[in-house]
Structures are given as structure tokens and as C-alpha cells.
Amino acid sequence: MxxxxxxxxxxxxxxxxxxxxxxxxxxxxxxxxxxxxxxxxxxxxxxxxxxxxxxxxxxxxxxxxxxxxxxxxxxxxxxxxxxxxxxxxxxxxxxxxxxxxxxxxxxxxxxxxxxxxxxxxxxxxxxxxxxxxxxxxxxxxxxxxxxxxxxxxxxxxxxxxxxxxxxxxxxxxxxxxxxxxxxxxxxxxxxxxxxxxxxxxxxxxxxxxxxxxxxxxxxxxxxxxxxxxxxxxxxxxxxxxxxxxxxxxxxxxxxxxxxxxxxxxxxxxxxxPVIRENRIYQADWLMRFYGFDAKELLDEQHPNLDLDIDPKLSWALRNPHSFPIELNTADYEMILRVPGIGVKSAKKIVSARRFAQLNFDHLKQMGVVLKRAKYFITCQTRSLNRRDYDMQEIRNRILFGDGSVRSALLTQQLDLFKQVS
Structure with a gap:
């Protein structure tokens, strides 16, 4: 050449x-x-x-x-x-x-x-x-x-x-x-x-x-x-x-x-910021493969995607009336909307529950991310949560971990940082 x-x-x-x-x-x-x-x-x-x-x-x-x-x-x-x-x-x-x-x-x-x-x-x-x-x-x-x-x-x-x-x-x-x-x-x-x-x-x-x-x-x-x-x-x-x-x-x-x-x-x-581009791609994926409409993900009150959490989790936290759902009876479209459950896992759940009642061990074997999903689901009417959390606390626990003291401390630090910036 x-x-x-x-x-x-x-x-x-x-x-x-x-x-x-x-x-x-x-x-x-x-x-x-x-x-x-x-x-x-x-x-x-x-x-x-x-x-x-x-x-x-x-x-x-x-x-x-x-x-x-x-x-x-x-x-x-x-x-x-x-x-x-x-x-x-x-x-x-x-x-x-x-x-x-x-x-x-x-x-x-x-x-x-x-x-x-x-x-x-x-x-x-x-x-x-x-x-x-x-x-x-x-x-x-x-x-x-x-x-x-x-x-x-x-x-x-x-x-x-x-x-x-x-x-x-x-x-x-x-x-x-x-x-x-x-x-x-x-x-x-x-x-x-x-x-x-x-x-x-x-x-x-x-x-x-x-x-x-x-x-x-x-x-x-x-x-x-x-x-x-x-x-x-x-x-x-x-x-x-x-x-x-x-x-x-x-x-x-x-x-x-x-x-x-x-x-x-x-x-x-x-x-x-690369994270903004990434969040838009995630939202696009939800529209193409998870049955979400653009109007569900964002509106005039929420014009921009949350950069700290993914769009599916953000939607779930804004719609507490939709949860928890019982995975043994919920339809496929609603299962797809649970944070921590992807398309493959949702299909496995719908297929497997025809033969037996599912429990949390089954979900873990199917690839469900329980540290996210557990706040939004029940299995055989059972929940992994020790008590009911409000949506802000669920957000903090997913972001910072389940330790309530650490979660509260990090939340206060985050709020202070946002005020200063």
C-alpha cells in the first residue's frame, strides 16, 4: 500500500x-x-x-x-x-x-x-x-x-x-x-x-x-x-x-x-456524559424489547432520565401501585417490568411455573437478580423483605446496599453534595 x-x-x-x-x-x-x-x-x-x-x-x-x-x-x-x-x-x-x-x-x-x-x-x-x-x-x-x-x-x-x-x-x-x-x-x-x-x-x-x-x-x-x-x-x-x-x-x-x-x-x-448516552440506550432497549412506551418512561414532570439508576428501576419506583406482583400468577408483560428480571429470565419463569410453584431458589437459578427484584415480587405470597419499605428507601438500599445505617448516611451525603453542587 x-x-x-x-x-x-x-x-x-x-x-x-x-x-x-x-x-x-x-x-x-x-x-x-x-x-x-x-x-x-x-x-x-x-x-x-x-x-x-x-x-x-x-x-x-x-x-x-x-x-x-x-x-x-x-x-x-x-x-x-x-x-x-x-x-x-x-x-x-x-x-x-x-x-x-x-x-x-x-x-x-x-x-x-x-x-x-x-x-x-x-x-x-x-x-x-x-x-x-x-x-x-x-x-x-x-x-x-x-x-x-x-x-x-x-x-x-x-x-x-x-x-x-x-x-x-x-x-x-x-x-x-x-x-x-x-x-x-x-x-x-x-x-x-x-x-x-x-x-x-x-x-x-x-x-x-x-x-x-x-x-x-x-x-x-x-x-x-x-x-x-x-x-x-x-x-x-x-x-x-x-x-x-x-x-x-x-x-x-x-x-x-x-x-x-x-x-x-x-x-x-x-x-x-457517557452515562447519559448509556441511560438513553437502556430506555431504548425497554421500548424495543420490554413493552414500555416512551410516555411511561419520561414525561413533563420527569423530562430526563435518572443518571444514578437505570430507567426500569426508575419507572418501578415511580409506580409503587403496580407492585409487588406474584410471579406464579403474573402475566409475562408485567414480569418483564420487574427490576432485576430480563427477557430470558421472564420466559423461563412463565415456562417453569406450568409444572410447579416457583420459589426464590428457583428464581436465583433462572438468573433473576434478587437484590433488586425482591422489593417488587412475591413467590407463593412470600416476600424476602423483612418489612415494607417506601420507594425512596428501596432506591437507597439498591444503590448503597442493605445496611440501613450505611444507606441512611450515604443518602444524607448525597443530598448534601447535590445541594452544594
Missing amino acids: DDRIIEKLSILADAAKYDVSCSSSGGKRKNENKGLGNAEGMGICHSYTEDGRCVSLLKILLTNHCIYDCAYCITRRSNDVKRAGFTVQEVVDLTINFYRRNYIEGLFLSSGIFKNSDYTMERLVRVAKKLRLEHKFNGYIHLKTIPGASEELIKEAGLYADRLSVNIELPSDNSLQQLAPEKSYAQILQPMKDIKNQLVQATEEKKLFKSAPVFAPAGQSTQLIVGASAENDNQILQLSSSLYKDYNLKRVYYSGYVPVSTDSRLSILTET
């Missing part, structure tokens, strides 16, 4: 690290006709950096030249950074060469927007098309869909890519107008709608014709920047909920804002 390519790779791989939506989940592309690579089953393997970024794909930008001037973006037009760009063939060669050396098992390709949306999108599609048709590459390919690109290009992209994604970027159109005035929600949501429609159409065609072409088998996702604008967690979760319902997204990824450069349009210049 010559020095020029190495320099480009260094610049464009570094610029791509802020995009976290690079999961390969859902890909099932088989290796056919003695091709190269395989994305069947679980897809590719992943490794992660310390801050949780996925690094298992060849994750690069086609170019970091961009006609837009988004305040939060390192590749924005007005930012003084070193610029570079790959040709279509260079990206294809890098992918094949890195794959043969076992460095990567797939490609995540995005780009700054140069000239216009269609011009950029057409080159991204050409990369995927060359890999699939000329090199018979069957590994995972994730293409970023450029806002404003034509429906025809999006349809073609889905024929060669396993997953497509359009970054919605900010939690509201108002923030987008302030920080990225050349973009709009309408421009971003239209390709999401196009992808959804193509996915529905491809599914229907597959039912009628087995040979019908597959369109983006791993679906579509998006990324949302947390903390670059002033929206609270409630607004973020409400947006995510609507995206899941209206556009059938596989995932919404959340990226804590990193102040990569100064800009007068940015009122927030500090890095978003």
Missing part, C-alpha cells in the same frame, strides 16, 4: 469514528458462486474501543469534503481540517485487500456530501456494486444514505447493501435549522420513507416469487446526536419511538456529543 493511500486512510477513517451506527445485526447474506466472504447468521464479528465504538468493519468516509456547514460536524465546510477523498476503485481495493488479510469482515461506508446528494450517493452505490458483482464479495456492507438522494439511487443501493441508514442527527427540526440550516427534517425523513417502502415491497415480492431480489436484508437504522442541542431525554425518546413506529427502523443509535471544534452557533461546548 503506497503512502498516498495510507494518508487518505488515516484521515478518512479518523473522520468516520464519530458515526456509531455500524452494527451488522440482521445480515444473512450467504456465500454463493465461490465468492468472497459471508455475512450469514450472526453477521460479522465485532470488537469495540473503550468508549464503545465498533471497529470491526472497514469504517471510512469516501471523502471528508462537504458542501454543508453543520456546526457539530468535524468535516463541515468551514472547519480547517486536512481534506482527502478516495476513488471508487480505491475503496473497493482496500476492502478486498483488508478482507483477505483478515483485518475486517465487512465495510461501513459513509461520505461528506460533495457537489450534490445524487453525485455522492451514486459513488457510494458504485462501490457496493463493484464489490458484489465484480469481486463476488458476500461480506457485510452498510451504506449511509445521503439526504436528498433520489429514490432510484436508494433502491439500487438496497440491492447491494445489507443495511442502509440515514442520520437524523438532531432531536428536533428547530435544532437542525439552528446548527445545520442547509438541512431539514423533510430532506432526511424522505429517504427513510423510501427505504421503508422498498423494504415492504421487497417482502411482498418475496412471498410471491422466491427469486425476487433482496432489498437491504438488515433493514435501516439512524443516528442521533445527544447533547449538541438543548432537547431533554423525553424529547429524544419520543422522537425515537415515532421513528420505530413510522419508519420500521431496526435501531436508533445515540452518539454523545463530542466538541470537536468551536462554533458560535453551539451553546453547549462540553462533552455529553
